Amino acid sequence: MPSDSFSRMDSRTSESESVNGAESFLSTSPGAASTSSRERLDSDSSDRQTRFVLPGSAGSPPKILTFDEVRDAIKNVEDMQLAHEIAINPDFRLQPYDPPESSLEKRIKSIMHDIFWDHLREQLNADPPQYDHAVALLGDIKEGFTHIISKNNQKALDRICEVLDEKVIRQQAEQGVLDFKAYSSFIIQLMAKSCAPIRDDEVNKLNEIDDVVLTFRRILEVMDLMKLDMANCLLDAARREVITHSVEYEKLKFNEFLKAYPSGFPATEAWLLRNKCIDSNERHAKAITLINAYMEFLEWNTENEYPEIMSMDLERLQELAGRALRLCCIASIVAIASSVPVIGQQTANRLGLLKQVQILLENVKDNKEIVEAIENVWLQVKSVIVSKMQEKEQTLSVDSENTLKDQILSLSNKEAPVRKLMWRRLIAYVRLVKTNKTVPPVPPGYTDLTDDLQSLASTFKRLTVYNYSVFGEHCEKILDDLSKPSTTAESQTEPTTSTNEVKTSDAST
Known part of the structure; x- marks a missing residue:
């Protein structure tokens, strides 16, 4: 499960030479730090606010939530129907959100994503290469790892922050030594160690992609699935507590209802x-x-x-x-x-x-x-x-x-x-x-x-x-x-x- 998955990282103490080489290169910090802020596109394909579908219950419509909203909803259950559904249905799961086919939202999202990736390719192929989008992308991936890796694995999170440090990346870009492919290798290795077993095949296939832009596009797609796994893991971990609070909450609401309807049922x-x-x-x-x-x-x-x-x-x-x-x-x-x-x-x-x-x-x-x-x-x-x-x-x-x-x-x-x-x-x-x-x-x-x-x-x-x-x-x-x-x-x-x-x-x- 995602919350336990970094035990896989902890247990794999020896890494391949290629990974050691990548980390050695990525940890260099040439030049002076740049204070410029990284640029973003509002609709970039990194989908910083990955959204999930919370299935409807008792006739209520489904809800679209971000990862943070999911975490808050589970932590502070105030929706009686949601609490009831989590308590009763062991198969209750969040689903990935994707706009309906042929919808305007779907078309706009697809167009904006294509624009982002085309622009990234243009920047990397320019002479000299430009790295504004690349730096922003790596920053979003670093942020994504905070939703995938348990906060109990502070050592792993610290290592990610160290390697994917924006200042270091921008310095490498300014010095012309930024190796985008090396970063993709490092990120894929991290994903392989932190993903749920069900995602192993999808992560392994990332190594088979030669095109660096396609690699990063697919990395973000798989990361979204890993965020979904973590969100459902949080839900499962909280189920027992939710059941306890849900019973008391429903009893409280029921007693309030009885006062309003003394004639009974x-x-x-x-x-x-x-x-x-x-x-x-x-x-x-x-x-x-x-x-x-x-x-x-x-x-x-x-x-x-x-x-x-x-x-x-x-x-x-x-x-x-x-x-x-x-x-x-x-x-x-x-x-x-x-x-x-x-x-x-x-x-x-x-x-x-x-x-x-x-x-x-x-x-x-x-x-x-x-x-x-x-x-x-x-x-x-x-x-x-x-x-x-x-x-x-x-x-x-x-x-x-x-x-x-x-x-x-x-x-x-x-x-x-x-x-x-x-x-x-x-x-x-x-x-x-x-x-x-x-x-x-x-x-x-x-x-x-x-x-x-x-x-x-x-x-x-x-x-x-x-x-x-x-x-x-x-x-x-x-x-x-x-x-x-x-x-x-x-x-x-x-x-x-x-x-x-x-x-x-x-x-x-």
Whole structure:
């Protein structure tokens, strides 16, 4: 990772002779210092203020930020949606900013960059050479290294400041001994030692460019990627602290909201009441109620209103429900197809069929879309089975084909026996993951989908645990209030717990 990458520099104590030669030359300081300021172009391709895209969340648009703004945003999280997104989504990443294709900004940026590099080439090819742009460029690269290298590596930063000292560079230019190629070699060596491993190939390719102007142009492009890596590294490093502060911040905002709306949240109350567990152990009853309530999101009845406390995660919950539905249907289809030996007894054939079914159902979000897609799924399953049987000089009988067709087409109904069984297994697994610290083995029928099922369950757990951290006290207060006016009818209500539920003493587990 970028923050650790200069340990690569520290560990590489011996350098090649060419690098030693470059550093020896670059560290010379002929002549007197010049006090003239370096010239810049406002739109030069060094992009001194490298910009990143901070993805939008909860319907909010993305934001365009500079590196310093990213650092401030992470350090002083005051945007509740941003804090929530960082805390909930481990894959939340900054993206490189590039203006939309064919946009005016894109055209202007491209033109100005080309002008800068053409002008740099003209200056270097002049007789005698001119170095105003070259000096400015090296100064921007030095500044760029401060965004790439951790401040803990002061020794490395000091060495960069020493070699890329503007006064020394300008003195060399005035004396006619400035070797721009030597500086590019030094910079590439630094980048190789300080980049994340994912950038090694891109940095190594810089040495293959003979044209010095193209070399520096590509250096700046790779440096921008390295800045992106560092910005995301900062985000990852701050995630735990952000989560801690985010919970307290959201609780504070929620309590302020409660004061403004003393009538409470009717949809949240209805949600909890639907899943209310009756048990003599009050704490256990609350825990099971909350677990049941959170599990309801995976099979949500659209006639019910979503609880207000999940408003920021509504889209995420709907996406998780869609993922659960797809996994269940894929597992059911493959289970049915596996009754044919050429699929069930041949791992490669089974996995090949599974991938094709995944592609056919990749955009399915609800049962209506399952109904619309199931016919095409059957035709694909039939095609694969017939093809694989022909390879073995076998044929699919009419009766077997009709049985397979009926079973697969029946999966459009959530009450179909195979789909119902697979759904129970999926829900039981997600529930086990949510209520246990260790990850249980995946249930039968999901072995080939282990990664997908584990990802679904861990994401669901992360989301609901965080929600409970913020709103758990309020939910338990609602449950206390619901329990106070205990009526005769209520006391005769059957408990919602079932024999296969995992008991827990804390819904936030």
